[in-house]
Structure formats: C-alpha cells, structure tokens
Amino acid sequence: MDRMVLNYRYFAFSHRSLSSFFSFESSIYDVSIFNFLPALFVIILTIFATKFFYNIIYNMYISPLSKIPGPRFSSFTEILVSLKRPQGRVFEWFYSLHLKYGSVVRVGPKFILFDDLEAVKFILKDSDMPKTPSVAGIRAHYSLPTLFSATDKTFHRQRKRILSPAFSIKYVASLEPLVQSCVKSLINKIDSHSKLSRKSSHSINSTSNQFNDDSTSSINLYQLIQFCTLDIIGETAFGNSFNMVENESHPLPMKIFEEMKRRVMCHTFPYLKMFFKKDPWCDEFISKIVKNRLKQNSHTTKPRIDILQILLNNYDPLKQSSPTAPVNITDGRTMSDFEIQDQIMEFLVAGSDSSAFTIIMAIIMLLYHPEKLRNLRLELESTFPELQNRSCEQDDDLFLPPHESLKSLKYLNAIIDETLRLFPAALGGIMRQTTEDTIISNHLIPKDTIVSASLWKLHRSKQIWGQDVDEFVPERWFDLDPKIRSDAYYPFGNGSRLCIGINFAIMEMRIMLSALIGNFEFFVKDGMDLQIVQFITPSLRSKKFDVGVTRLRESKNNDVNNA
Numbered sequence: 001m002d003r004m005v006l007n008y009r010y011f012a013f014s015h016r017s018l019s020s021f022f023s024f025e026s027s028i029y030d031v032s033i034f035n036f037l038p039a040l041f042v043i044i045l046t047i048f049a050t051k052f053f054y055n056i057i058y059n060m061y062i063s064p065l066s067k068i069p070g071p072r073f074s075s076f077t078e079i080l081v082s083l084k085r086p087q088g089r090v091f092e093w094f095y096s097l098h099l100k101y102g103s104v105v106r107v108g109p110k111f112i113l114f115d116d117l118e119a120v121k122f123i124l125k126d127s128d129m130p131k132t133p134s135v136a137g138i139r140a141h142y143s144l145p146t147l148f149s150a151t152d153k154t155f156h157r158q159r160k161r162i163l164s165p166a167f168s169i170k171y172v173a174s175l176e177p178l179v180q181s182c183v184k185s186l187i188n189k190i191d192s193h194s195k196l197s198r199k200s201s202h203s204i205n206s207t208s209n210q211f212n213d214d215s216t217s218s219i220n221l222y223q224l225i226q227f228c229t230l231d232i233i234g235e236t237a238f239g240n241s242f243n244m245v246e247n248e249s250h251p252l253p254m255k256i257f258e259e260m261k262r263r264v265m266c267h268t269f270p271y272l273k274m275f276f277k278k279d280p281w282c283d284e285f286i287s288k289i290v291k292n293r294l295k296q297n298s299h300t301t302k303p304r305i306d307i308l309q310i311l312l313n314n315y316d317p318l319k320q321s322s323p324t325a326p327v328n329i330t331d332g333r334t335m336s337d338f339e340i341q342d343q344i345m346e347f348l349v350a351g352s353d354s355s356a357f358t359i360i361m362a363i364i365m366l367l368y369h370p371e372k373l374r375n376l377r378l379e380l381e382s383t384f385p386e387l388q389n390r391s392c393e394q395d396d397d398l399f400l401p402p403h404e405s406l407k408s409l410k411y412l413n414a415i416i417d418e419t420l421r422l423f424p425a426a427l428g429g430i431m432r433q434t435t436e437d438t439i440i441s442n443h444l445i446p447k448d449t450i451v452s453a454s455l456w457k458l459h460r461s462k463q464i465w466g467q468d469v470d471e472f473v474p475e476r477w478f479d480l481d482p483k484i485r486s487d488a489y490y491p492f493g494n495g496s497r498l499c500i501g502i503n504f505a506i507m508e509m510r511i512m513l514s515a516l517i518g519n520f521e522f523f524v525k526d527g528m529d530l531q532i533v534q535f536i537t538p539s540l541r542s543k544k545f546d547v548g549v550t551r552l553r554e555s556k557n558n559d560v561n562n563a
C-alpha cells in the first residue's frame with residue numbers, strides 16, 4: 001500500500017513537473033521552431049541532395065556496373081527506357097545500343113543487356129533467376145500474380161503445375177479438330193473474298209505479287225489471322241469460339257491492345273495513373289465467359305476439361321474477391337474470382353497475339369521472297385497430291401491438312417523457325433533479376449540488378465548465324481548445328497519459364513500457314529506500313545496487312561493464260 005502511495009506520489013510529481021516543463025518551455029519552443037525551420041529545411045535538403053548526388057556518383061564511377069558501357073545518362077537513370085516505352089520501339093533502341101557498345105550494355109543504373117551466347121544461356125537456362133518485379137506492371141492489380149507475371153518461385157511452380165495438363169502434347173493433340181474448325185472458317189471467309197475479287201475488275205500482276213487496287217476485294221489479312229487465333233483460344237480454352245472470323249469484326253483485339261498499353265503506361269508512369277482510365281469492356285467480356293460456363297456446368301455432371309474448367313476447379317470462394325484486400329501470394333494453387341478473370345485475360349493475350357504475329361510475319365516474308373513461297377508450295381503439293389488436281393469452282397475443295405502430316409514437312413517447319421528467329425515475340429528481350437552478386441560475361445553483377453537476354457540481337461548474330469543473318473533463309477535450318485538451335489535460339493524462352501503454349505502454338509501455326517499458302521495466292525498492296533511495335537506482345541503498328549487474294553488454282557490458270 002505504502003509502495004502504491006509512493007508510486008502515485010512519484011507519478012503525481014513527475015507528471016506535474018513534466019507539464020510545468022512543457023508549459024514553461026512551450027513559448028520558447030514556439031519561438032525557436034520558427035527560427036530553426038529554414039535551417040531544418042536546409043539540413044533535410046542537404047541530406048537529400050547529398051544522397052541524390054552520391055547515388056549519381058556511385059552509379060557513374062563506383063558501382064561494379066560503372067565499367068559496363070552504355071549511354072552516359074543511363075548510368076544514373078532509367079528515364080531513357082521509360083521515354084522510349086510508350087512508342088513501343090524499345091527493342092529497336094536496345095538493338096542499336098548493342099551495335100554501338102557491344103555485347104554487354106548498361107541501360108539503367110541497375111539494368112544490363114546481354115547478347116552473347118553464354119550469358120543468355122546462363123540467364124535463361126542455367127541460373128533460373130526470377131522475373132523482375134516490373135513484370136507486375138502487366139497484372140490487373142499489383143498484388144495479384146498470374147502464371148506469366150509471377151515472380152515468386154513457389155507461386156509460379158504451383159500455378160504452372162495446375163495449368164500444365166491443359167498443355168500436354170497429348171491434350172493439345174486432342175484439340176486439333178477444334179483448331180481445324182476455326183481455320184476452316186478462316187479459309188472459307190478468305191475464299192468468299194476471293195470470289196468477290198473474281199467479280200471485281202481490278203488487275204493483279206501475279207508474277208510480281210503486286211496489287212494496286214483499292215477495291216473492296218482487298219482483305220486485312222493480319223486482322224483475320226488475329227481473329228482466327230482468338231477464335232481458336234476461345235474454342236479450345238474457354239469452350240466457345242468468339243466467331244470473330246465469321247462476323248469479320250469484333251472489338252476484342254483492339255480492347256485487349258488498349259488495356260495492355262494502359263497497364264504498361266500505368267507501370268511506366270505510376271504518378272500519372274489517374275489519367276490512364278480503365279475501360280471496363282474486357283472485364284465485362286471475360287465475366288460473361290465465366291458466367292456462361294457456370295450456367296453450362298449447372299446442366300451437366302461431366303464438364304468439359306479445358307483451361308477455363310481448370311481455373312474454375314481451383315476457385316476458392318474464401319480468397320479475397322477484391323484486389324484491394326491483402327493476398328497470400330505464395331499460394332498459386334487456388335484462385336479468387338478476380339484472379340481467374342486476370343488469368344483468362346493473360347491467356348487471351350499470350351495465346352493469340354504471339355501466334356498471330358508470327359503467322360503474319362511468315363506470310364509477309366514469303367510474299368516478299370517468292371522463290372521461298374514456291375518452295376513451300378512444291379513441298380505441300382508433293383505431300384498432298386490432291387492439291388494439284390483441285391478446281392476452284394468447288395466450295396468444298398479447300399485444302400485443310402491434318403497436323404500429323406505437317407509435323408515432318410521440312411520446309412514448312414524451317415519457315416516457322418526462320419520467322420521466329422528473325423521476329424521472336426520477345427523482341428525487347430527476356431528480363432530476369434539477380435538474387436545475389438553474380439558473375440555474368442566476366443562482369444560482377446550485384447544483387448537486384450535487372451539482366452536482360454537480348455534475343456533479337458542474339459538471333460541476328462553474324463558470328464553464330466553467318467553473314468546472311470538478316471536475310472530470310474529457311475534453308476539454313478536444314479543442316480544447322482544442333483548446338484546453335486539449343487543454345488542460340490530462344491523464341492519460346494527457356495528453363496522453368498518456357499512458354500506453356502509451345503506445343504499448341506506450333507500446331508496452330510503449321511495448320512494455319514499451310515492452309516493459307518495451300519489455298520490462296522495473296523497480292524501485296526503498295527506502300528504498306530510494316531513497322532513493328534511491341535508493348536507486351538509485338539504487333540504491326542498499323543494493325544493492317546491489306547492484300548488482294550485469289551484461289552490458287554485460279555491464279556495458276558491465269559498464269560497459263562497470260563503466258
């Protein structure tokens with residue numbers, strides 16, 4: 001009791017003395033704070049300025065990365081990369097920097113490009129480094145990873161494990177009839193245009209592959225191919241074709257492009273986020289896909305197994321459904337409804353854009369290299385003799401080869417390989433981040449540095465591929481050293497992050513390319529804008545490749561008559 005009183009007295013005393021101290025001092029304090037404010041401001045400013053200038057000096061002269069060549073400005077800021085990004089031409093700038101500075105180039109204080117074989121092999125295959133945190137910029141929400149954008153290894157492994165059954169060789173083979181039905185719609189649609197073209201009066205010079213008429217019979221082949229790859233992903237992954245080819249118009253490709261561009265911009269300029277307004281169209285479109293499937297499932301006991309069903313099977317209603325709530329990012333097995341939405345978006349983008357881009361680039365290359373086009377046709381005609389006996393008058397005479405017989409076609413496969421060499425989807429490079437101090441290409445690369453494998457440059461290295469590296473030469477693949485294929489060619493990435501859709505994409509490209517080239521003669525329009533841009537996936541900037549078209553038999557008959 002005494003102690004309590006004592007303690008209380010002590011508290012009363014100390015409290016009184018403290019309050020008197022404050023009341024006594026406060027007037028002095030009020031005066032002094034104004035006196036000291038400018039000094040305080042100067043001190044804070046000096047600390048920041050010192051830190052700022054120290055960082056610049058450290059990055060320019062002291063950091064182990066300071067010995068790596070690159071634009072002077074890039075040694076202390078990444079702003080040059082940020083400024084180039086909105087134009088979608090960063091890949092071209094990186095390429096020119098390699099030409100200027102060599103194999104290892106510094107493009108930011110902690111951002112290094114590598115184009116030599118050993119370094120790229122180490123970055124993609126041997127080291128298994130995680131993706132850079134910046135990949136989160138392509139997610140719908142920063143805290144919710146997807147398979148492509150995962151940086152956490154456990155999360156990535158779990159998510160890949162649950163999705164892999166939908167991409168096994170056996171399962172992909174079972175999807176062939178669905179792919180064929182979408183490609184059939186494509187060639188039927190193009191055929192209906194070629195019939196129009198027969199009726200119209202424009203002239204086509206079939207020997208020079210030129211087409212100079214603005215008549216309605218020209219088609220935007222790039223758009224049709226994009227529609228077809230989206231129909232295929234809709235049919236195979238989500239259970240319904242979007243019928244884009246059939247209707248010949250759909251906002252989806254443009255809306256996806258705009259949304260991806262918005263995400264890149266928000267990530268590049270986070271302080272301007274409020275100016276990049278989100279269009280709810282994509283979310284609403286995807287939400288309809290999910291609702292339709294749930295409705296279909298309520299009428300059947302045996303739901304179809306595809307990507308959408310795998311996502312729904314792993315739905316966890318207890319996981320947060322709002323992107324603002326915290327999330328356990330190490331759990332890649334279960335998904336909230338928000339995560340399912342974004343994973344679907346990812347498959348729509350990854351599963352259609354890269355394939356469509358590769359197919360259109362292959363066709364462009366073939367149209368500008370008629371002798372290669374002829375070689376492909378000869379190969380198709382010798383494998384499928386029915387191609388030589390077709391009549392263009394019969395509608396059901398369109399050529400649609402089975403995948404099994406395309407697998408061994410040397411020239412067709414070489415064309416796909418050569419296109420992916422010259423125009424890999426990851427034009428700007430594949431980025432990873434070091435998790436510890438690491439030696440790459442004899443340079444000490446500190447922990448947390450972005451290291452990028454410059455695929456575009458490696459795929460065009462004269463030392464590896466020869467003097468004709470910039471030429472389209474499918475023949476180079478016939479007797480290529482297998483070591484070059486395995487170590488210097490990464491169109492689908494490598495290691496644990498290898499493209500999950502590789503088997504699917506190859507089947508799709510073989511079928512579509514052979515069906516297009518086997519059925520039609522395309523005629524290039526003058527003055528096409530063929531500039532490539534890359535935001536997340538690459539595309540033609542104009543979103544257009546306008547061509548004239550006729551059925552192949554007919555164009556051959558014309559050649560004979562003209563002769």
Ligand code: HEM
Binds near residue numbers: 131430492493496498
């Ligand atoms: C010609 C067609 C394609 C090309 C050139 C291509 C290229 C690539 C590349 C280079 C990567 C690795 C990126 C990295 O390591 O950072 C990748 C990953 C991925 N691709 Fe593809 N891709 C194609 C088609 C597809 C298709 C058809 C799908 C789906 C149906 C798909 C889905 C994915 C996914 C989900 C990833 C992330 C895999 C992971 O991180 O584990 N891709 N792709």
